[in-house]
Amino acid sequence: METQTIVQEIGEITQQSVKSQEVEVSGSVALLEALIVEGVDTIFGYPGGAIMPIYDALFDYNDKLNHILVRHEQGGIHAGQGYARSSGKVGVVFATSGPGATNLVTGLADAQIDSTPLVCITGQVFAHLLGTDAFQETDVINITTPVTKWNYQVTDANEIPEVIAKAFYIAKSGRPGPVLIDITKNAQIQLFNYKGYTKCNHIRSYRPKPIVRSQYIQEAAALINEAKKPFILFGQGVILGSAEQEFKAFVEKSGIPAAWTVLGAGAIPTDHPLNVGMLGMHGNYGPNVLTNECDVLIAIGMRFDDRVTGRLDKYAKQAKVIHLDIDPAEIDKNVKSTVPVWGDCKETLPLLTAAVEAKQHTEWLAKFNDYTRQEVEQVIEKELNPTTVEMTMGEVIKQLNEITKGEAIIVTDVGQHQMVACRYAKLNKTRSNVTSGGLGTMGFALPAAIGAKFGAQDRTVVAIIGDGGFQMTCQELGTIMQSGIDVKIIILNNRFLGMVRQWQELFNSRRYSFVDIQSPDFVALAAAYRIPGRCIDDRKDLPAALNEMLSNKGSFLLEVMVTKENNVFPMVPQGCSVSEIRLK
Amino acid sequence: MSEDNEKQEFNITVYTENQIGLLNRIAIIFTRRKINIDSLNTSPSEIEHIHRFNIVITESEDVVRKLTRQIEKQVEVLKVYYHTNEDVIWQEMALYKVSTDVIAEKVSVERLLRENGARAVVIRKDYTVFETTGHREETDNLISILQPYGLIEFVRSARVAIIKDSDGFNRKLREFERLEPGEDVIENEYLNQGQKVFTM
Numbered sequence: 001m002e003t004q005t006i007v008q009e010i011g012e013i014t015q016q017s018v019k020s021q022e023v024e025v026s027g028s029v030a031l032l033e034a035l036i037v038e039g040v041d042t043i044f045g046y047p048g049g050a051i052m053p054i055y056d057a058l059f060d061y062n063d064k065l066n067h068i069l070v071r072h073e074q075g076g077i078h079a080g081q082g083y084a085r086s087s088g089k090v091g092v093v094f095a096t097s098g099p100g101a102t103n104l105v106t107g108l109a110d111a112q113i114d115s116t117p118l119v120c121i122t123g124q125v126f127a128h129l130l131g132t133d134a135f136q137e138t139d140v141i142n143i144t145t146p147v148t149k150w151n152y153q154v155t156d157a158n159e160i161p162e163v164i165a166k167a168f169y170i171a172k173s174g175r176p177g178p179v180l181i182d183i184t185k186n187a188q189i190q191l192f193n194y195k196g197y198t199k200c201n202h203i204r205s206y207r208p209k210p211i212v213r214s215q216y217i218q219e220a221a222a223l224i225n226e227a228k229k230p231f232i233l234f235g236q237g238v239i240l241g242s243a244e245q246e247f248k249a250f251v252e253k254s255g256i257p258a259a260w261t262v263l264g265a266g267a268i269p270t271d272h273p274l275n276v277g278m279l280g281m282h283g284n285y286g287p288n289v290l291t292n293e294c295d296v297l298i299a300i301g302m303r304f305d306d307r308v309t310g311r312l313d314k315y316a317k318q319a320k321v322i323h324l325d326i327d328p329a330e331i332d333k334n335v336k337s338t339v340p341v342w343g344d345c346k347e348t349l350p351l352l353t354a355a356v357e358a359k360q361h362t363e364w365l366a367k368f369n370d371y372t373r374q375e376v377e378q379v380i381e382k383e384l385n386p387t388t389v390e391m392t393m394g395e396v397i398k399q400l401n402e403i404t405k406g407e408a409i410i411v412t413d414v415g416q417h418q419m420v421a422c423r424y425a426k427l428n429k430t431r432s433n434v435t436s437g438g439l440g441t442m443g444f445a446l447p448a449a450i451g452a453k454f455g456a457q458d459r460t461v462v463a464i465i466g467d468g469g470f471q472m473t474c475q476e477l478g479t480i481m482q483s484g485i486d487v488k489i490i491i492l493n494n495r496f497l498g499m500v501r502q503w504q505e506l507f508n509s510r511r512y513s514f515v516d517i518q519s520p521d522f523v524a525l526a527a528a529y530r531i532p533g534r535c536i537d538d539r540k541d542l543p544a545a546l547n548e549m550l551s552n553k554g555s556f557l558l559e560v561m562v563t564k565e566n567n568v569f570p571m572v573p574q575g576c577s578v579s580e581i582r583l584k
Numbered sequence: 585m586s587e588d589n590e591k592q593e594f595n596i597t598v599y600t601e602n603q604i605g606l607l608n609r610i611a612i613i614f615t616r617r618k619i620n621i622d623s624l625n626t627s628p629s630e631i632e633h634i635h636r637f638n639i640v641i642t643e644s645e646d647v648v649r650k651l652t653r654q655i656e657k658q659v660e661v662l663k664v665y666y667h668t669n670e671d672v673i674w675q676e677m678a679l680y681k682v683s684t685d686v687i688a689e690k691v692s693v694e695r696l697l698r699e700n701g702a703r704a705v706v707i708r709k710d711y712t713v714f715e716t717t718g719h720r721e722e723t724d725n726l727i728s729i730l731q732p733y734g735l736i737e738f739v740r741s742a743r744v745a746i747i748k749d750s751d752g753f754n755r756k757l758r759e760f761e762r763l764e765p766g767e768d769v770i771e772n773e774y775l776n777q778g779q780k781v782f783t784m
Contacts, residue, residue: 141605146612150659151605170659204760205601205662329653 022193027157027183028057031121034164034197036064040092042083042454043067044076048096050136051123053188055094068454068483071475073100075447077107078473081116082451085434086409086459088242090117090171091451097123098136101143101182106441108147108178113438114263115240117176119167127155127184140182149177157190165200174208175327176240209326212343212351220298220322220339221355227296229364230256231287233279233308236263236437237301237325237345244268244430246349247300253353255360257368259287261302263437266427270406276368280308281572282419285379286371288570288578291316293367300324301345304334305438314577324348378583379569384424390563391539393420393492399542400462400490401426403550408460409434409452413445413469416498419568421464431456443472449487450479460488460550467493467519477529480555488549489557491522494564502567526557533557593622594648595672595745598637598655599629599662599753606660610637613654619643623676625742631753634662640743662760667747674745678723679705680714680730681737687712693733700726711736 025033031054035043043065047055058067070076073095080091095104101122111118124130125137141153150170154163160183167179224230238247244267251258251268257276260267268275277284279291291297297319302308309315312334323330323337324345331340341348383394397420400408406426411434412418418435427433434452436444449463470491480487497515504512523533533556536545542560549556572581600606607626614621622640629636641648652664684707687694700722702714716723727738 142608145605145608146616203659204757206659207760327657329650329657333650333653 022195024191025194026053026057027154027160027187027190027192028054030157030160030192030194030197031164031183031188032057032061032065033194034161035092036061037197037199038164038168039089041066043092043094044070044079044083044451045094046070046073046076046096046100047094048098048100048123048136050097050125050185051094051100051121051183051188053185054121054123054183066454067094068450068479070447071478072473073103074106074443075450075473075476075479077104077118077120078110078441078444078447079451079454079476079479080118080120081107081111081114081444082411082434082448082453083455084111084116084118084176084451085448085455086431086452086461087455088431089455090119090168093118093120095120095122096136097125097140098138100136101140102138104180105144105147106439108144108180110436110439110441110444111178112147112149114436115176115236116178117171118178119164119171120178120180122180122182123188124153124182124184126186128186130155130184140180144180147178148180151180151182153182153184154187155184157187157192160187161194161197162200165198166203169200169203170206174206209344209347210342212341212348214351216339216341217348217351217355220341221352223296223320223322223339224254224256224298224352224356225359228361229290229294230254230296230298230361231290231294231319232256232258232298232300233261233291233302234258234264234267234300235261235302238264238267239301239430241301241326241344241346243301243344243346243349246346246353248272250349250353250356253358254356255358255365256298257361257365259283261305261308261437262422262435263433264302265422265425265433266430269428270426274365276365277372278423280305281310281574282423282568282570283308283572284372284423285375285570285581285583286368288572288581289371290367292318292577292579294319296320296322298322298324299335299337300349301326303327303330306334309334309578310572310580311575311577314579324352375570375583383420388563391537391542391560392566393417393494393562394424395539396490396492396542396560396562397421397424397464399546403543403546404460404462406432408432408462409456411435411445411449411452411461411463413463413465414440414442414499415466415469416494416502416566416568417464417466417492419499420492442466442469445469446473446489447476447479449489450476450483450485453485453487461486462488462490462550464490464492466498467491467495467522468497468517470522471517471519474525477526477531480531481529485555486553487555488552489526489555490549491557491559492562493519493522493559494562494566495519496564498566499568501565505565505567506571506573522557522559531555531557533559535559535561537561589644589646591642591644593640593642593669594645595667595669595674595743596637596639596641596648596652596655597665597667597745597747598639599664599756600635600637600658601660601662602628602633602635603660606635606658607637609658610639610655610661613651614639614641617647617651619647619651623743625744627744629753631757634753634757638743638745663753663756665747665750667745671749672745672747674719674743675717676720676723676743677715677717677741678726679737679739680716680726680735681711682714682730683734683736684708684710684712686733690733693730696729697726700729702726
């Protein structure tokens with residue numbers, strides 16, 4: 001077959017490069033060869049006029065590149081994100097020009113703020129038509145400049161190998177992020193002399209990570225050794241840097257209690273004795289209150305997001321702050337650090353572990369456990385073991401934990417269910433929590449769960465979605481149907497846009513302005529997509545339903561009717577300090 | 585260090601690769617925070633293929649520091665420095681179009697222009713264009729002097745500035761081109777030498 005000849009002519013594909021005698025190929029083929037060398041095996045995409053030449057070339061690469069046809073480009077990019085989160089590899093997304101590219105913007109913004117490595121390839125009209133308002137032409141580069149780590153428009157096929165190499169390097173190095181490459185149609189068709197593909201590992205104007213300054217490690221260690229009430233805050237940086245082992249070693253040696261941000265969940269197992277809970281607006285009681293009582297705050301791979309800090313002028317002012325981060329722009333951005341440790345935490349953590357003394361902070365840790373006890377009594381017990389007739393979201397998560405035993409990947413959408421799921425899910429492994437953190441994109445979960453499963457085929461993927469969020473991207477049920485991928489979907493239906501309703505109840509005197517959302521019969525909708533499902537509203541049916549869902553060969557949708565007006569507590573109201581966390 | 589929260593004029597110098605679209609990437613970092621750019625100059629630097637931006641804004645040092653770090657994060661940006669007016673040598677050019685009749689009739693105007701270091705660029709029957717190079721105050725002064733005499737048109741250029749203590753970018757560029765991270769590249773090594781600044 002045609003393809004076979006080209007592959008043989010191009011020669012043995014080595015790790016680093018594709019060396020060949022010069023071969024004449026089209027830009028599209030060069031692109032696909034580049035993807036193969038970069039280790040890409042899955043592409044989420046949707047074809048269109050301006051990207052047709054690439055799709056034509058893709059037709060011959062069926063055995064090497066698995067293309068998943070989505071139902072909306074936004075679904076495609078969220079799937080790419082889910083794939084990147086669960087596998088740690090770069091997610092690849094294809095879309096056409098015009099509306100195809102603009103449909104990616106939400107996903108790009110989401111990936112940018114949550115530091116997810118993505119390479120998006122968009123088609124573009126012929127180069128000579130640029131700027132003429134041609135059919136399906138948009139100025140993609142300018143639209144996506146604020147939401148990408150880097151973007152570039154290719155108008156000549158000769159540029160393709162170098163640009164793709166640069167794109168992958170930028171996407172996954174340093175603080176990862178989304179990269180968009182816009183390829184004009186003429187460049188896709190153009191034949192050029194292909195001399196092979198070399199991966200990129202250096203760009204002179206780009207410094208992804210530094211050599212660690214040992215001076216700062218020593219200073220940080222000194223502070224930690226003297227500390228009476230040290231506290232570790234950890235975030236997604238630990239997972240992105242693949243530094244879970246190094247982090248665990250650090251925590252265990254120093255004996256310091258550690259709390260996580262939503263995106264850092266799972267970096268150490270949920271039931272690790274030094275894992276004291278979740279930070280943030282809906283985090284646990286102890287971690288929030290004790291932030292303002294610690295004497296040394298060690299922030300690792302987290303960026304002091306406003307949801308975590310509450311009022312900055314009343315956040316950890318009494319503490320000396322040690323900030324470990326790979327992005328120098330994050331250090332001192334929100335919280336002034338006493339010792340900035342700029343570097344890749346996979347490198348800085350072992351150095352720090354070596355320099356700190358082995359200790360236990362039993363009394364200090366006991367304080368956290370004390371707050372946990374209070375929280376369990378006043379909040380958690382009601383949520384996980386309710387006495388009401390209707391089910392709560394928390395008890396569904398608890399039941400799920402018991403069956404999955406903390407081994408599953410939990411993908412959540414955005415809203416009350418997200419907070420409940422993140423708070424109560426049991427996670428034993430890393431890369432088990434996939435959610436839209438910084439941007440809070442509703443509709444994220446369903447496509448992201450598809451991507452997550454493709455990225456981790458040997459793990460169970462459970463998507464927990466609200467009735468509002470599900471309706472935003474429910475067309476991706478079609479992707480599940482066509483690809484046959486196995487995703488377990490739980491819809492926690494409270495017949496409201498829960499989070500907004502909660503705010504309206506607490507702060508707007510229950511003026512429920514347009515949060516009352518009507519939904520279709522979700523099980524019938526799933527059935528229309530040939531996906532089995534069930535709806536339950538009685539807690540005695542819950543264990544059986546969950547078991548049915550998890551043991552089903554293939555995707556399954558379980559709709560659980562939960563209580564309509566329940567609130568997520570604890571809560572740090574907006575504009576309040578973390579010490580002012582409310583339990584009710 | 586001066587009061588971190590007081591606003592003053594800062595000169596931001598950015599060394600970049602010569603890339604289309606980079607101007608936009610840098611500009612949006614300012615517009616995003618609703619900061620007005622007082623002056624923006626972009627031109628080739630002393631090194632081939634390296635571009636140099638000179639941006640003037642009025643903000644507090646705290647904000648400027650955060651801005652420069654966000655600019656430096658951009659892939660095509662090599663290095664960013666920020667300085668107050670005291671630490672740079674800067675010039676702005678201005679062109680004034682005055683009616684030639686006024687110059688011819690009023691000797692005092694001609695004398696004024698010569699005294700202020702203005703040189704004539706173009707002399708025509710109906711108008712004459714003068715050029716001055718210097719600081720804002722001098723230019724403003726000259727405008728106010730010329731206004732009553734009928735200043736037809738005036739245009740001011742962006743500011744160009746050279747950092748007093750620097751020794752060019754060539755050496756720094758060699759460091760960037762090396763494959764390994766190499767020795768540390770220090771942020772604002774010309775600023776507050778003794779002070780314990782967060783060094784990158």
